[in-house]
Amino acid sequence: xxxxxxxxxxxxxxxxxxxxxxxxxxxxxxxxxxxxxxxxxxxxxxxxxxxxxxxxxxxxxxxxxxxxxxxxxxxxxxxxxxxxxxxxxxxxxxxxxxxxxxxxxxxxxxxxxxxxxxxxxxxxxxxxxxxxxxxxxxxxxxxxxxxxxxxxxxxxxxxxxxxxxxxxxxxxxxxxxxxxxxxxxxxxxxxxxxxxxxxxxxxxxxxxxxxxxxxxxxxxxxxxxxxxxxxxxxxxxxxxxxxxxxxxxxxxxxxxxxxxxxxxxxxxxxxxxxxxxxxxxxxxxxxxxxxxxxxxxx
Amino acid sequence: xxxxxxxxxxxxxxxxxxxxxxxxxxxxxxxxxxxxxxxxxxxxxxxxxxxxxxxxxxxxxxxxxxxxxxxxxxxxxxxxxxxxxxxxxxxxxxxxxxxxxxxxxxxxxxxxxxxxxxxxxxxxxxxxxxxxxxxxxxxxxxxxxxxxxxxxxxxxxxxxxxxxxxxxxxxxxxxxxxxxxxxxxxxx
Ligand code: SF4
Ligand code: SF4
Numbered sequence: 001x002x003x004x005x006x007x008x009x010x011x012x013x014x015x016x017x018x019x020x021x022x023x024x025x026x027x028x029x030x031x032x033x034x035x036x037x038x039x040x041x042x043x044x045x046x047x048x049x050x051x052x053x054x055x056x057x058x059x060x061x062x063x064x065x066x067x068x069x070x071x072x073x074x075x076x077x078x079x080x081x082x083x084x085x086x087x088x089x090x091x092x093x094x095x096x097x098x099x100x101x102x103x104x105x106x107x108x109x110x111x112x113x114x115x116x117x118x119x120x121x122x123x124x125x126x127x128x129x130x131x132x133x134x135x136x137x138x139x140x141x142x143x144x145x146x147x148x149x150x151x152x153x154x155x156x157x158x159x160x161x162x163x164x165x166x167x168x169x170x171x172x173x174x175x176x177x178x179x180x181x182x183x184x185x186x187x188x189x190x191x192x193x194x195x196x197x198x199x200x201x202x203x204x205x206x207x208x209x210x211x212x213x214x215x216x217x218x219x220x221x222x223x224x225x226x227x228x229x230x231x232x233x234x235x236x237x238x239x240x241x242x243x244x245x246x247x248x249x250x251x252x253x254x255x256x257x258x259x260x261x262x263x264x265x266x267x268x269x270x271x272x273x274x275x276x277x278x279x280x281x282x283x284x285x286x287x288x289x290x291x292x293x294x295x296x297x298x
Numbered sequence: 299x300x301x302x303x304x305x306x307x308x309x310x311x312x313x314x315x316x317x318x319x320x321x322x323x324x325x326x327x328x329x330x331x332x333x334x335x336x337x338x339x340x341x342x343x344x345x346x347x348x349x350x351x352x353x354x355x356x357x358x359x360x361x362x363x364x365x366x367x368x369x370x371x372x373x374x375x376x377x378x379x380x381x382x383x384x385x386x387x388x389x390x391x392x393x394x395x396x397x398x399x400x401x402x403x404x405x406x407x408x409x410x411x412x413x414x415x416x417x418x419x420x421x422x423x424x425x426x427x428x429x430x431x432x433x434x435x436x437x438x439x440x441x442x443x444x445x446x447x448x449x450x451x452x453x454x455x456x457x458x459x460x461x462x463x464x465x466x467x468x469x470x471x472x473x474x475x476x477x478x479x480x481x482x483x484x485x486x
Contacts, residue, residue, distance in 0.1 A: 050413075055471055198387055
């Protein structure tokens with residue numbers, strides 16, 4: 001098991017979703033994963049792919065080259081960063097002429113891509129490096145009686161040629177990780193569908209419709225919370241839930257939790273330690289239920 | 299370019315296609331670009347459009363139609379179409395296309411070509427400016443960066459905008475956006 005990783009925060013997490021970073025660092029520390037900070041950082045490149053593929057390749061390769069200098073594999077919290085770094089690593093390893101072209105750009109900053117580091121999203125790390133058994137063993141307050149739904153998001157699943165650890169049509173990793181906490185993970189309609197976040201700013205109307213679809217599908221199965229593993233998906237649901245309720249005249253009241261927040265609760269960390277206070281849609285009901293349940297057992 | 303509305307996305311659709319609009323070289327050009335190499339393999343089954351979450355809520359965005367138009371050589375109609383920017387890059391189409399067309403990548407190639415000439419949505423301009431100034435795609439407020447310590451988080455890794463600029467030297471998109479005011483791609 002590798003237990004030392006270079007943590008690649010990305011742009012969205014430190015910009016808007018500190019609760020994801022705080023909770024991830026807490027649970028990873030408990031699981032014995034050591035995190036090293038990036039010596040220098042630039043955007044992974046994904047946001048620029050639509051306007052300039054070459055820019056995306058250069059930015060991603062630059063980060064990979066920096067990680068190579070540290071001699072450490074990369075861990076990301078953002079699926080977009082993981083997908084991009086994985087993809088570019090493979091593209092440049094498979095195509096020597098492309099690699100040469102991109103390296104000619106990196107040379108300007110005294111860097112070279114060699115293709116020697118691997119990138120994992122936190123889901124993949126939890127599954128492969130920590131393992132379900134160890135996660136189960138870390139649970140001190142099983143979340144029995146809690147029924148939640150999962151949302152993987154697109155870039156930890158697709159395109160499938162870059163992700164071989166799960167099935168994009170029927171993903172299991174997040175479900176099993178949720179079940180490891182003792183909670184029940186419910187099935188619902190269109191589980192693998194996009195949250196709509198990339199359309200924000202281009203067509204808010206379409207983005208909100210997609211987020212609303214998800215909320216209505218998980219409401220149908222009476223999920224008490226939606227569990228995400230992506231800063232953008234989290235923003236899309238947590239920040240917009242109230243707006244969706246107003247726009248469509250519907251009531252959801254479903255809290256959106258980062259998976260590490262859920263796991264953290266099961267590990268006995270407090271909601272304060274896991275930055276529950278940052279959530280727009282408050283998770284009070286869940287926390288009450290869990291504390292009452294715990295009291296009953298005592 | 300501001301928000302894409304159904305109305306703006308429809309513009310030009312009513313105009314009948316003229317024979318002079320067909321550019322038979324377009325598809326061969328696309329075949330040579332990384333990402334759209336397989337465009338001629340599309341046999342118009344419609345899987346991409348029927349599985350596209352954006353197409354479900356847009357009256358105008360149809361990946362299959364865009365690919366068909368490109369195969370026919372309707373270069374300007376494809377590249378000037380506002381609907382291009384609606385794709386959420388969810389890669390559902392890429393995974394499900396029976397012909398391995400890599401639909402999402404083809405759409406990305408269209409966008410890249412459009413970005414070389416036309417205006418692009420403002421969000422991309424903002425992100426590009428932020429990248430060149432900070433190394434991050436967003437301008438993270440000082441307050442939030444300073445707050446990290448009190449939250450028990452390590453300092454935010456430093457961006458290196460100078461190195462970013464050096465490595466992006468010669469990249470067309472950044473040459474364009476660094477042109478003096480008035481020549482910028484943005485219509486804002
Ligand atoms: S799914 Fe593939 S083959 Fe079918 S219409 Fe779309 S691009 Fe063409
Ligand atoms: S990648 Fe774009 S075109 Fe393909 S299914 Fe997703 S939103 Fe639709």
